[in-house]
Amino acid sequence: MKGVTVEKPGAPFVVVDDLEIPEPGDDQILVKSIATAIDPVEGYMQGTGLLITAWPIVLGCDASGVVVKAGTAAASKFKPGDRVCGCTRLGIPGYCTFQEYFLMDTNLVIPTPKSFSFNEAAALGVGAETACLGLLHGIKLEQNPTPKDIWVVVFGGAGSIGQYSIQIVKALGYKVVATCSKRTADLVTSTGADAVIDYSLSEDEQIAELKKITEGKFFGVWDSVAKTEKVGRRALQEVSSYKEGKVYATTDDWTPMENYDDHTTFRVELGLIGRSEEEMKAARLLGDSPTLNEDIAGDIKLIHDLAEKGQLKPNPLQVIKGGFEAIAGAFELQQKGTKGGEKVIVEIQPE
Known part of the structure; x- marks a missing residue:
């Protein structure tokens, strides 16, 4: 599959097309990446190797997309076609969002609020x-x-x-x-x-x-x-x-x-x-x-419920089109800063 890799700390983003599609575990889903946010943590990871478990690495941790496959236990919670979003594991191959498909642990998945577009939902996970x-x-x-x-x-x-x-x-x-x-x-x-x-x-x-x-x-x-x-x-x-x-x-x-x-x-x-x-x-x-994953899993219902009620509205966005080739430019834009409260989003691929 296609994606954007970093070879080592400080190396540039490179678009590749030979990444293996990850296989979801029992309580995981495989998600087609539709839109991904650019977060400050990606800069730290690219520059220092912070949180990276293997090189080369695909970055990205905040995205929205569509379920394409679910593990045995996950199938009771999600099915192909479901719209989902949220924050994935950082720095671990298979989970990163600057690629066509990525893994998510089902207890950390936010069902995309009905009123949120893919772009808006891509900015929900890390922030909320x-x-x-x-x-x-x-x-x-x-x-x-x-x-x-x-x-x-x-x-x-x-x-x-x-x-x-x-x-x-x-x-x-x-x-x-x-x-x-x-x-x-x-x-x-x-x-x-x-x-x-x-x-x-x-x-x-x-x-x-x-x-x-x-x-x-x-x-x-x-x-x-x-x-x-x-x-x-x-x-x-x-x-x-x-x-x-x-x-x-x-x-x-x-x-x-x-x-x-x-x-x-x-x-x-x-x-x-x-x-x-x-x-x-x-x-x-x-x-x-110490209870990070349990805390987030419990918070997801509140996040989703508030968004469904209109009490949690999306960030203003600066949307970058162009797919994987646009990641490097979007990263530079995020590093320089946007014009006031906007989250940088890259449209990765069509639904």
């Missing part, structure tokens, strides 16, 4: 699943829609994870204040944020804004961009009125961090999705997500 891990399993928000006079602080509201985070927080009845640029403030507000803070302000100014907006009524800070540890912890220490139960949750699972007496730290480790307990123990540096 990461948001759930940080908010539900890190900060431990209550999963009921009752309105609450409690704020959640989201750093990075315009990114894919940030946009889904805002919508999930609102669906669960909390208020949300998010940081973003002046350029993306309207997008973040339209996504559901009750208030926004310009991330170009100094740390002291951001802290002052948080005090004014929230009056200290928050116990959770969610750093969805892995760049705001200092100001995020200051918010918990200097602004939050809570005496216990405070959490700093982050997508940064690689930077050494200190322990704090007044709040806990939770690191999302989505890169280990789908791996066995033994593989996780070998790869994990921090161990904040």
